[in-house]
Amino acid sequence: MTEPYSGLYIHIPFCLSKCPYCDFYSVKYGNEAAKKYESAVIRNISHYNGKFDTVYFGGGTPILLWKEICSIIEKADIKSGAEITVEANPCLAKEEIFKTLINSGVNRISFGIQSLNDNELKSLGRRHSSRSAVKAVELAHACGFDNISADIMLGTEGQTVKSAAHTLEGLAGLPLKHISAYMLKIEENTPYAKAKLDLPDEDEVCGIYLNTVEFLESKGIEQYEISNFAKEGYACAHNIKYWNCEEYLGIGPASHSFYKGKRFFVKRDINAFCESEIQQTELEEDRLGGAEEYAMLRLRLREGLNLAEYEKRGGDKEKIIENVKKIPYKLIFLKNRNVSLTPEGFLVSNAVIGTLLGD
Numbered sequence: 001m002t003e004p005y006s007g008l009y010i011h012i013p014f015c016l017s018k019c020p021y022c023d024f025y026s027v028k029y030g031n032e033a034a035k036k037y038e039s040a041v042i043r044n045i046s047h048y049n050g051k052f053d054t055v056y057f058g059g060g061t062p063i064l065l066w067k068e069i070c071s072i073i074e075k076a077d078i079k080s081g082a083e084i085t086v087e088a089n090p091c092l093a094k095e096e097i098f099k100t101l102i103n104s105g106v107n108r109i110s111f112g113i114q115s116l117n118d119n120e121l122k123s124l125g126r127r128h129s130s131r132s133a134v135k136a137v138e139l140a141h142a143c144g145f146d147n148i149s150a151d152i153m154l155g156t157e158g159q160t161v162k163s164a165a166h167t168l169e170g171l172a173g174l175p176l177k178h179i180s181a182y183m184l185k186i187e188e189n190t191p192y193a194k195a196k197l198d199l200p201d202e203d204e205v206c207g208i209y210l211n212t213v214e215f216l217e218s219k220g221i222e223q224y225e226i227s228n229f230a231k232e233g234y235a236c237a238h239n240i241k242y243w244n245c246e247e248y249l250g251i252g253p254a255s256h257s258f259y260k261g262k263r264f265f266v267k268r269d270i271n272a273f274c275e276s277e278i279q280q281t282e283l284e285e286d287r288l289g290g291a292e293e294y295a296m297l298r299l300r301l302r303e304g305l306n307l308a309e310y311e312k313r314g315g316d317k318e319k320i321i322e323n324v325k326k327i328p329y330k331l332i333f334l335k336n337r338n339v340s341l342t343p344e345g346f347l348v349s350n351a352v353i354g355t356l357l358g359d
């Protein structure tokens, strides 16, 4: 029997500076540390000896390690035509970098744009401006990237329905195939958690989110997950594996895996990662597993949860059908034995999913 392919996530934990809202694991970039990191990643990839049909370099700021990324791709067993994504910071856009990445097989680039309003970017502590964000996307496209994604943030300091609309309109004029729109979450132990921020109120944030869904769909960029939107055929294949409970291997500190039937993570310590022969993993004990986890992940998707599939995995579909009746009609759909949340439902997804799966 041939081994199935899985996804490969490689965490690149380096940044030029730390944004005040960010909780992702990263350290200050240095040349020497990057080289050491490359060797540790390659060592680990060959240890697991896997075959991959999606690869995702996330961070951190992966593009800082563009040369190392090319060597890593060369050493990994990647299926021909696999989706290979690199996250990029607009302030590091350069023709040489984009062309080299494309030549080494990278076919998807995801820019952390966050906003096209300079006051919002400043509050987020970003190093780029709206102008450099636009130029970065145009340059990537001119260099040959067809599949370009942009991340934006909703509910940030100073943002209004109008300013968010300005960002969306700017993005609509760019050659983008995919947009991720994440709600700002104030994470503990970040400068934002202690700062006095002038954040939009809950009603304004709901308005911003619903307008985002409506606007992007009017431009043919359809919502396929709570925070993700794509033109037809451009949903992120790697991330879809997470929501379908398919296997992926994570390499690097702070990475998570669901690999060979086990869910595990690597602690947030780059030195420990670089110094050990093989990354030290810890099992994720608090994962629900089984039908419940599958349902929770599938309900993040616009496509929703197929009840026959849920039952096959040991779930009680009759209970879900009963629970749907407890949820206001405009938050949820039950059609052809398939349950899915509406955009209004996504705004309160924890409560809706809790009720659906509750006793």
Ligand code: SF4
Pocket (backbone or CB within 6 Å): 014, 015, 016, 017, 018, 019, 022, 023, 024, 026, 059, 060, 061, 089, 112
């Ligand atoms: S938001 Fe991105 S660039 Fe900023 S610190 Fe976090 S990972 Fe680094």
